[in-house]
Amino acid sequence: MDIQTQEHKRVVVVTVQGRIDSATAGEFEDTLNEFTQQGKNNIVLDLSNVDFISSAGLRVLVTTRKAVKGAGGNIVFAGSSEQVLETLEIAGLDVLFEKYSDREAAIGSF
């Protein structure tokens, strides 16, 4: 798993490549926590190059969503792979995340 982050004025963009499972979910969570702890609660996630995500990753998504929503922010998707969508759908959690076609639209949603 590879994580890149980009901070805009009001929005942070987190781009993940590779696999999010129990081996990597911790690092994913740390990255997101760092932002939320700084009060950066508008998060765009670009998961278009994530080729596997298990519930360990979903857990991070759901807890982060709870944290940022509680702080008046949101976490939205800017493109996600078929695989990410499939896992979300199987888990019945796809309704939780607004999905935008690209990073531009996702950043613009805030």
Added chain:
Amino acid sequence: MDIQTQEHKRVVVVTVQGRIDSATAGEFEDTLNEFTQQGKNNIVLDLSNVDFISSAGLRVLVTTRKAVKGAGGNIVFAGSSEQVLETLEIAGLDVLFEKYSDREAAIGSF
């Protein structure tokens, strides 16, 4: 000249292709005015495919900048062609506009 517009929550993106001179500056101005008259004063301009701009175009940029700044907004560039930069430089107006490397960064600047 070809104009495309995209409205995000707080930011509008105006993408121009072709030439901005006295033949086309009016249409360019109309597009921008339509937004400012609706109180949409955060404007991202993508001029990366503009291959000519004369002072007729600069005039539109400067008047729009004045209008949006007066209303608490801004007009910034998301990528601009060599030619646009050259005209701005020759006119000594390049300092007026914040320039971002891409649309994402420009949208994120608001």
Added chain:
Amino acid sequence: MDSATLRIEGQYDQLQSVRDLINQAAENAGFSSKECYACQLAVSEAVENIIRHGYGREVENKIQVTVSTEPGVLNVELTDDAPPFNPTNNRKERQWSIDDPPIGGLGIEIIHSIMDDVEYSRESGRNHLSLQKKKRASSESTD
């Protein structure tokens, strides 16, 4: 019937080789790419659970993965030495709203929703989890 067995250390860095094995087997069984992905997900969830909850931490405890296929059918058997745990018990119906989604407890539900058959047995001090999936007829045309 084709079959293969993989023995891994109970460590997260082994997960991908398990998923690769499952993917290959599911392809051999003629599954669609969506079904192949789902099988990988279900088995990954089960193995991640064994490592996290069964062995409790990332120590060197073995997990055995046996896959066997016949056309349209994938069977996976997972065996571990951790304390007994039966994931077919204790499934609670969950009610949740978009404002209060579940934080945990997704793994077992994912396994059950993907697999057609989930069976557990405890034999000779080991957990045996058998997972079976059959190819959906309807998915042939969509993938």
Added chain:
Amino acid sequence: MDSATLRIEGQYDQLQSVRDLINQAAENAGFSSKECYACQLAVSEAVENIIRHGYGREVENKIQVTVSTEPGVLNVELTDDAPPFNPTNNRKERQWSIDDPPIGGLGIEIIHSIMDDVEYSRESGRNHLSLQKKKRASSESTD
């Protein structure tokens, strides 16, 4: 010395053919692409002014554009029948701040800052504007 003449209607849709002519000539003169662009810009400004301010509106009034080149030098002469206007007069030094940038009056300044020589004459009821640019030695390596 090469030269070419173009007669256009004083309408904005003719601007691009003027710029194409200038670009071609500037290339022939051995100008860098940056210099070629600047020449197009200067001449476009002058022609746009003739149409907008000279003829006052987009009517069918002719403008004649003559370009001539020799290595490293571009000469452009613009002729029109509009009322007299001398763009080398009345140039006011501008002081402006980033908070109050100029809205108009850019065209003539652009012409002067690009061209090395700008000369105006009124002959037989016509405006003649002569623009000359010489290739910069220093720009040869950068473009």
